[in-house]
Amino acid sequence: MHRRKFIKTTGLVSAGVSMAGPLSASKTEITNALPQWRGFNLLDYFTAKGGNSANGSTEEDFKWMADWGFDFVRIPMAYPRYVEFDSSKDITPEDIYNINEREVDRVNNLVDKANKHGLHVSLNLHRAPGFCVNAGFNEPYNLWEDKEAQEAFYFHWGMWAKRFASYSNKQISFDLVNEPCTREDMNDQFSKRGPIPGKLYREVAKTAAERIRTHNPNHLVVADGNNVGSDVIPEIFDLEIGQSCRGYYPHYVSHYRAPWVYENPDDALMPVWPGEIDGKTFSRESIEQFYSKWIDAVKQGVGVHCGECGCWRETPHDVFLSWFEDVISVLAEHNIGYALWNFRGDFGILDSGRKDIEYEDWHGHKLDRKLLQLLQKY
Numbered sequence: 001m002h003r004r005k006f007i008k009t010t011g012l013v014s015a016g017v018s019m020a021g022p023l024s025a026s027k028t029e030i031t032n033a034l035p036q037w038r039g040f041n042l043l044d045y046f047t048a049k050g051g052n053s054a055n056g057s058t059e060e061d062f063k064w065m066a067d068w069g070f071d072f073v074r075i076p077m078a079y080p081r082y083v084e085f086d087s088s089k090d091i092t093p094e095d096i097y098n099i100n101e102r103e104v105d106r107v108n109n110l111v112d113k114a115n116k117h118g119l120h121v122s123l124n125l126h127r128a129p130g131f132c133v134n135a136g137f138n139e140p141y142n143l144w145e146d147k148e149a150q151e152a153f154y155f156h157w158g159m160w161a162k163r164f165a166s167y168s169n170k171q172i173s174f175d176l177v178n179e180p181c182t183r184e185d186m187n188d189q190f191s192k193r194g195p196i197p198g199k200l201y202r203e204v205a206k207t208a209a210e211r212i213r214t215h216n217p218n219h220l221v222v223a224d225g226n227n228v229g230s231d232v233i234p235e236i237f238d239l240e241i242g243q244s245c246r247g248y249y250p251h252y253v254s255h256y257r258a259p260w261v262y263e264n265p266d267d268a269l270m271p272v273w274p275g276e277i278d279g280k281t282f283s284r285e286s287i288e289q290f291y292s293k294w295i296d297a298v299k300q301g302v303g304v305h306c307g308e309c310g311c312w313r314e315t316p317h318d319v320f321l322s323w324f325e326d327v328i329s330v331l332a333e334h335n336i337g338y339a340l341w342n343f344r345g346d347f348g349i350l351d352s353g354r355k356d357i358e359y360e361d362w363h364g365h366k367l368d369r370k371l372l373q374l375l376q377k378y
Helices: 003-010 059-067 101-116 147-163 198-213 284-290 292-299 317-333 369-377
Strands: 038-041 072-078 120-128 172-175 221-224 242-247 275-277 280-282 304-309 338-340 360-362 365-367
Touching (some): 072 101, 072 338, 101 120, 101 147, 120 147, 147 172, 198 221, 242 292, 242 317, 284 292, 292 304, 304 317
Parallel strands (some): 072 120, 172 221, 221 242, 242 304, 304 338
Antiparallel strands (some): 275 280, 360 365
């Protein structure tokens, strides 16, 4: 698909905006080539082993989201959840092709429930064959090094694209792989990470998108930013693929005391906003600088959405809200939407477990009304 067809079929750019080459701010109003979706991540299929039935998304969840003015959910999936394998052993390359149709049906039903309430669904592989930004599950190969892993990756996306071949871009999009990066030790959560070589990322993303579009040439495809979601991917600017950034900068604020970030959470520095942390001064200007490359990508005609954002429950609530307003307001100024991680849970607007706020009772759940109002503002 050429850029003109991509933007036309996604229904994303207003009439009169040139599709030929990079857009010029001096000649026309800049328009994000992706909608300014606003919503949440749902963790129904987030873990590789075991279900999240106690926290599974309900019909009421989708109704509340829609009633509150939101229009987007992202479903980060761990592929072992929908394949059949002996969970007492490490998964094998052969297991990865053994699709569990019952679980695929359940994902399909989840998408349909969201669509019923007018919510767009972003289907994401949080754990793809051969890669996950998180440790805790032994992969039989490496997505960024092994052709066998890449072929399995394309197979899975082909399977999902076929399942949703009749769904429109208003209903569903396909977010290829969560927060791609290299890691010195795939089984060590705290090992050093780095960006995927741009040429390699382009090859994998391009091939996956082509496989997806064999089932529907208008399917909307999104690639997460390189280097754990933080870096724009210029190597794919010419492809009809949107890009997904993150709303976690700086981690001093967003991931204060998070146990998967700090080997010893007591080492975390107390966050402030705005102000100085670890000898560095942070403010709204810091946020604007961090997103400057993403904003430039939007100006060049690249569709950008913030697929994850939010704050771990340990950050003081007033600091969180002050920082978060700067984040989502900067994004909103450039028509970049967001998806809070998550809806119900440690980062969410319901049942977050924060200890420094007064919750509002909401049908048996604990609602962070101040956070909800901030989200609705943007």
